[in-house]
Amino acid sequence: MDVKEIVVISGKGGTGKTTLTASLIPYLENTVVADCDVDAPDLHILLHPRLTRTREFIGTKKATIFSEKCCGCGNCINHCQFIAISPAFIVNHLKCEGCGVCELVCPIEAVSLHDVVVGNIYEGETPYGPMIHAKLVPGEETSGKLVSEVRNRAREVAIERGCSNVLIDGSPGIGCNVISSITGASIVLIVTEPTLSGLHDLKRVMDISERFSGKTYVVINKYDLSLDLSEQIEQESNRRGHSVILRFPFHKNIVKAVTEKNIPSLSEKKLFEKARWEDFLRKISDGVKV
Amino acid sequence: MMKIAVLSGKGGTGKTTVSNNLAALNSDAILLDCDVEEPNSHIFMNPRIKGDEDVAKDYPVIDEEKCVHCGECARFCHYNAIISGPSATITMKEICHSCRGCALVCQHDAITYKQREIGKIYSGTSRFGTELVYGELKTGELSGVPIINKIREMTGEEHSILIDSPPGTACSTVAAVEDCDYALIVTEPTPFGVSDMKMVVEMLRTMKIPFSVIINKAWLGDREVYDYCREENLEILGEIPFDRDIAEAYSTGKLIVECDPKYEDIFQSLWNKIHFIGERIHGC
Amino acid sequence: MIIALCSTGDAMESPVDERFGRAAYFLFYNTITSEMVSVINEAKTAKGGAGALAVQLLVNNKAELLIAPEVGPQALDALKKFKIPAFKQGENTTPELAVLAWGNGSLEMIKDPGNKGLHKV
Numbered sequence: 303m304d305v306k307e308i309v310v311i312s313g314k315g316g317t318g319k320t321t322l323t324a325s326l327i328p329y330l331e332n333t334v335v336a337d338c339d340v341d342a343p344d345l346h347i348l349l350h351p352r353l354t355r356t357r358e359f360i361g362t363k364k365a366t367i368f369s370e371k372c373c374g375c376g377n378c379i380n381h382c383q384f385i386a387i388s389p390a391f392i393v394n395h396l397k398c399e400g401c402g403v404c405e406l407v408c409p410i411e412a413v414s415l416h417d418v419v420v421g422n423i424y425e426g427e428t429p430y431g432p433m434i435h436a437k438l439v440p441g442e443e444t445s446g447k448l449v450s451e452v453r454n455r456a457r458e459v460a461i462e463r464g465c466s467n468v469l470i471d472g473s474p475g476i477g478c479n480v481i482s483s484i485t486g487a488s489i490v491l492i493v494t495e496p497t498l499s500g501l502h503d504l505k506r507v508m509d510i511s512e513r514f515s516g517k518t519y520v521v522i523n524k525y526d527l528s529l530d531l532s533e534q535i536e537q538e539s540n541r542r543g544h545s546v547i548l549r550f551p552f553h554k555n556i557v558k559a560v561t562e563k564n565i566p567s568l569s570e571k572k573l574f575e576k577a578r579w580e581d582f583l584r585k586i587s588d589g590v591k592v
Numbered sequence: 593m594m595k596i597a598v599l600s601g602k603g604g605t606g607k608t609t610v611s612n613n614l615a616a617l618n619s620d621a622i623l624l625d626c627d628v629e630e631p632n633s634h635i636f637m638n639p640r641i642k643g644d645e646d647v648a649k650d651y652p653v654i655d656e657e658k659c660v661h662c663g664e665c666a667r668f669c670h671y672n673a674i675i676s677g678p679s680a681t682i683t684m685k686e687i688c689h690s691c692r693g694c695a696l697v698c699q700h701d702a703i704t705y706k707q708r709e710i711g712k713i714y715s716g717t718s719r720f721g722t723e724l725v726y727g728e729l730k731t732g733e734l735s736g737v738p739i740i741n742k743i744r745e746m747t748g749e750e751h752s753i754l755i756d757s758p759p760g761t762a763c764s765t766v767a768a769v770e771d772c773d774y775a776l777i778v779t780e781p782t783p784f785g786v787s788d789m790k791m792v793v794e795m796l797r798t799m800k801i802p803f804s805v806i807i808n809k810a811w812l813g814d815r816e817v818y819d820y821c822r823e824e825n826l827e828i829l830g831e832i833p834f835d836r837d838i839a840e841a842y843s844t845g846k847l848i849v850e851c852d853p854k855y856e857d858i859f860q861s862l863w864n865k866i867h868f869i870g871e872r873i874h875g876c
Numbered sequence: 877m878i879i880a881l882c883s884t885g886d887a888m889e890s891p892v893d894e895r896f897g898r899a900a901y902f903l904f905y906n907t908i909t910s911e912m913v914s915v916i917n918e919a920k921t922a923k924g925g926a927g928a929l930a931v932q933l934l935v936n937n938k939a940e941l942l943i944a945p946e947v948g949p950q951a952l953d954a955l956k957k958f959k960i961p962a963f964k965q966g967e968n969t970t971p972e973l974a975v976l977a978w979g980n981g982s983l984e985m986i987k988d989p990g991n992k993g994l995h996k997v
Contacts, residue, residue, distance in 0.1 A: 312603075313630055314603065314604060314630055314632070315602065315603010315604040315605075315630075315759045316602060316603045316604010316605060317603075317604060320784065341601070341760035341761045341762045341765075341791065342601045342602050342603070342759065342760050342761075342784075342787075342788040342791065343787075344602070344783070344784040344787055344788065347783045347784065347787060363670065381692070381696070383650075383690055383691050383692055384691070396763075396766050396770070396798075396799070399689050399691065400670055401670055401671075401689055401691030401693055402668065402670050402691075402693060403691050403692065403693040403696065406668070406693060406696055406697065407696065437791075438761065438762060438791075440761035440791045440792070440794045440795035440798065441761060441762075441763075441765075441766045441795045441798060441799070442762065442763070443737075443762065443763035443766075445760075445762040445763070446734065454898065461894075473760065474603035474604075474629075474630065474759055474760075475603075475627075475629035475630055475758065475759070475760075476629045476630065476729065476731055477629045477729065477733070477734055477735060477736060477764065478734035478735055479760075479762065480629075481732075481734060486948075495843075496843055497842060497843035497844075498635045498843065498844060498845040499608070499630075499632040499635055500843075502630075502632065502635060503630040503632070506629075506630060506731050507630075509731035509732070510731055510732065513731075513732060514732075524839075527836075527839055527840055527843050528840060528843040528844065531843055531844070552836075552839075554812070557782065557812050557813055560782055560783065560784065560813075561781075561782050561783060561813040561814045563783055666932060671925055672925030672926075672928045672929045672932070673925060673928065675928055675931050675932045675935065675954050675958075676932070676935070677932075677935035677936075677958050678935075679958070679959075680957050680958055682953075682954055682957050684925070684928055684950055684954075686950070687925045687928065687950075
């Protein structure tokens with residue numbers, strides 16, 4: 303069966319990705335939700351999943367030098383491209399990328415590579431369906447792999463449970479996390495805000511979504527903070543052939559809903575109705591069908 | 593002089609606001625924008641660019657004349673960036689981490705390296721007189737870490753350095769805050785702010801970097817972040833109130849210190865406190 | 877000729893796998909001897925570069941043709957360099973049916989990558 307993936311990203315952080323993702327979930331049927339913002343996962347705070355399974359994810363290898371064996375020749379230090387080995391032959395695990403070169407050049411087998419847990423993956427149930435999320439061990443480098451793993455697992459669960467959609471909360475930026483979360487997805491929703499930084503970051507993240515995935519839609523959050531910049535965002539989106547499918551005003555009640563750990567689209571129904579939430583939902587479901 | 597990283601777990605809490613306002617008030621400091629995926633400091637600092645520099649990364653190239661397709665390189669590569677068969681050996685430059693291990697295992701001297709550009713670094717003087725260095729990752733590239741490392745190599749010891757870090761706690765954040773004397777976590781009083789901040793606290797503790805907290809958009813959310821700071825014994829160095837006027841000025845690329853003189857005092861006292869702490873901890 | 881197939885199990889009657897790089901098994905079916913070798917796909921759990929690793933597995937097992945659901949751009953480039961043509965398994969539910977369909981010429985060749993990957997489009 304064909305599983306459609308809808309990914310919410312933003313370029314700039316703090317524009318309302320997670321708030322939008324959480325608000326969408328109650329309105330999407332047959333959907334598995336996946337939080338791929340693995341170094342700042344927040345969706346579970348609003349969705350309160352009941353965890354059914356937790357497991358560690360081994361995402362990389364790291365080198366260790368056994369000081370009692372080390373002859374101090376310095377080959378490893380000289381060959382390490384990541385400057386991860388100190389003059390005292392201690393490997394900085396935050397810098398080591400597990401390439402294995404130190405092990406290769408060590409004349410006396412004083413180096414070994416070992417598996418490293420880079421994060422935990424959580425599976426659970428929410429009132430709106432299954433949820434997968436993960437938490438990166440702070441400082442780990444392989445967050446893109448953890449993102450792929452969460453996404454793959456969400457697809458598997460969708461197939462097992464006969465769900466037709468996976469809704470993904472992505473991360474800010476344009477790097478490996480983001481590329482891993484959107485590659486090959488059916489729909490990318492970019493949540494932006496009418497600020498110069500928002501517009502700047504939007505252009506960069508649109509480059510990415512155009513290149514790695516299917517249809518791109520734009521959501522302008524807090525659009526009333528600057529009508530002028532909202533207009534510029536609209537023009538830029540249209541110029542690139544992407545439609546702006548939701549304009550949401552700034553309102554303290556949204557912050558209040560999040561602070562009370564409620565799903566804003568459920569606790570602030572009136573605000574959402576006013577912002578033409580139904581139209582937005584229809585455009586998404588039309589987009590999924592195509 | 594002091595190297596100070598400004599970071600936050602959650603995006604959009606106000607890292608750039610804090611680092612840029614501090615930099616605008618202290619023109620002898622240098623501001624490094626290490627959020628190379630989405631750099632924003634240049635929007636507020638509006639620098640006159642004096643120079644730019646390409647940042648490149650190595651990738652392996654197979655010499656078809658010399659290669660015997662023994663497969664040693666493909667077996668070695670921990671990233672699966674080389675595929676070897678009886679008649680061809682191919683490398684995949686996007687997956688390559690540039691460790692140079694494949695050339696070391698090649699017995700036939702068939703691997704050399706070429707460079708490809710992954711981004712750029714710009715430097716210039718801002719409209720406040722402060723020097724700004726910022727990097728920009730090319731769209732489609734996976735990791736900005738080499739750019740961040742290079743930005744950080746470009747400055748000496750004689751100035752105070754302010755680093756605008758990437759959000760989150762992944763490798764690029766580690767690269768940006770490494771070797772810093774002090775860190776400022778900018779957070780907001782919402783459950784998301786608290787949750788993401790906890791991961792940053794854990795990261796900074798592992799890295800043994802002293803830090804304190806700045807609460808932005810104060811009074812907008814609830815008290816959870818204050819409770820957390822008290823329980824964990826974290827110092828709250830300052831609060832920036834939420835103000836719709838600020839948000840609107842921010843949207844057009846203005847700094848808070850330009851909007852209202854009272855914020856000048858807030859940021860100047862913040863700067864003084866940081867340096868007072870710096871003297872206490874490091875004697876710098 | 878040796879045909880590589882993506883399968884969820886180790887038999888020609890197992891359901892086909894809907895993924896290439898992360899297929900559970902690869903089956904190598906020899907059309908001359910009718911022998912089949914099944915290999916667990918190590919790339920399934922690879923921490924990245926799964927498509928590339930799967931191509932390596934095909935090369936190691938001397939596959940001359942691939943029948944797959946779809947192939948990513950990097951893997952497709954690699955397959956072309958190793959001169960392994962790829963065909964869409966389409967609606968066929970088992971590797972056995974896919975081989976039969978290939979035999980009577982009803983499979984479509986994969987010319988374009990199924991999803992956009994790391995390559996420029």
